[in-house]
Amino acid sequence: MKSKLLLALIAITLTGTAAAQVKPEDAIKFRQSGYTFMAWNMGRIKMNVEGTYNKDEVIKAANAIQAIANSGMGALYLPGTDKGTGWEETRVKPELFTNKEGVGKVAGAFVKEANEMAKVAASGDAAAAKEQFGKLGASCKGCHDDFKIKK
């Protein structure tokens, strides 16, 4: 009995952040939800930089993307979640789990552009927002190209 408790204690201590870890299926769901939610906001910015520019709309959308970008989504790429189904089957490539340096680079680029997008949105400069929106989109592509399975 005692030894079991001790074992459990050791296990918790060893895994450290284990308490914060989510189930694989949930992790994949959270990933997909994050990207889907960003897609809504990318669409909002696109509508505004192509049509009539509504500063407040763009600020809201850019802030949402910035928040997700800075949420540390990397934590959702648990070992073993290269396969699995969240809302749908994951489209992550196994390379994302092996090429740590490559992922870090594209993820860092995305966070940087997302932060910049929020900054530009706050300024209310429509032309600058359009340009930054392009850079942000290109940084999404950086990861899609190498780490997302094309159906």
Add this chain to the structure above:
Amino acid sequence: MSSKRIRLWDLPTRLFHWGLVLCVVASIISGQLGGNLMEWHGRIGLLIVGLVAFRLAWGLFGSTYARFAQFFPTPAKVRAYLKGEWKGHGHNPLGAFSVFGLLGLVALQVLTGLFSNDDIAFVGPLADLISRDLSNRLTGLHHLASNLLFVLIGLHLAAIAFYAHVKKENLVKPMVTGWKETAHGESAKGGGLVAFIAALLIGCCAAYGASGAWLPEPPPPPPAAETPNW
């Protein structure tokens, strides 16, 4: 030595060829860079739709050497060519495979592209006509086929280099000037102004059809649906 030359490639064929070269290069660059260039990627795609449709029409009623029937690679012609007995002008039987292969692959690229989405902020002009799932599949095909296109373009260039260095025949010059120096053979005939205008119209119609400009305007949004303002 009776130096003679024949009219090989008519002007529309040459304009098509170099127009396609520019468009394909531009579409590759814009597609690879992404971002705001995706808008241009889409526009260039429509231009390519027009060019390919024009060429298909021109292959039916253009001038002699531009016609598909003239250079269609029948087994007999291919055998003769491989034995070195082919004496024609224009696309040789192996080159014909390259023509049909490149045209077909470019057509596949624009057709899939029209229905594609980049999962970021760009959708092809006709993507709304199909389900998202099918659009994703076509996008995958679009990416896959682009690799094949690189291979075919490489082969095309390699063949030109081979002809220039080994067979001592400049294939590029006739494609620029339209003339080929040769002691025998006849100049291209046909493909007059009427045929050109017809092919041009077909090209424009195809580009218009691909642009989705004919799609009904999405119904105007109901007067700003009342949503919570948080």
